[in-house]
Amino acid sequence: MRIFGAALLVWMGARALWRARRPGDPGEEPAETAAVSHRRAYWQGLVTNFANPKAGVFAVSFLPQFVPQGAPVLPTLLAFSVIWAVIDLLWYLPLIWLAGRVRGVLQRRSIQRRMEQISGAVLVGLGLRLAIES
Numbered sequence: 001m002r003i004f005g006a007a008l009l010v011w012m013g014a015r016a017l018w019r020a021r022r023p024g025d026p027g028e029e030p031a032e033t034a035a036v037s038h039r040r041a042y043w044q045g046l047v048t049n050f051a052n053p054k055a056g057v058f059a060v061s062f063l064p065q066f067v068p069q070g071a072p073v074l075p076t077l078l079a080f081s082v083i084w085a086v087i088d089l090l091w092y093l094p095l096i097w098l099a100g101r102v103r104g105v106l107q108r109r110s111i112q113r114r115m116e117q118i119s120g121a122v123l124v125g126l127g128l129r130l131a132i133e134s
Contacts, residue, residue, distance in 0.1 A: 006131035013123030020116035059084070 034045075047057065059081065067076045105111060 002130060002133075006127045009123050009127030009130065011127075013106060013120045013127060015123075016120030018045045018120075020120060021115045022113075 063077055063080045063084075064073070066080065067073055099106075106115075
């Protein structure tokens, strides 16, 4: 399994590096992308979160230890979950705002190429390290 994971990381990194090689004028304007409505983006994010069980597994294994002795378990866990969601909301709203502000910069081909190069190199490096440690 580890070797398969290492090969997958190297493949994904090599693919990112290959995509970064595509020709394009470094000063070219951002490519026109199809506008996604806020509602559609919300639903896509919601489906992605529900499809990823890591948060649920973490909550089920982490939160119960904080329920006080003698307190009703289900209401306390629900309260903890609401608090967690509010904290996440307060954390992610500024990040979303910032991403919206730098969107134009991030859509430039030269920036996209550099991000592909960096992420590709990191993925290849992680894959090779995982393969060597196996």
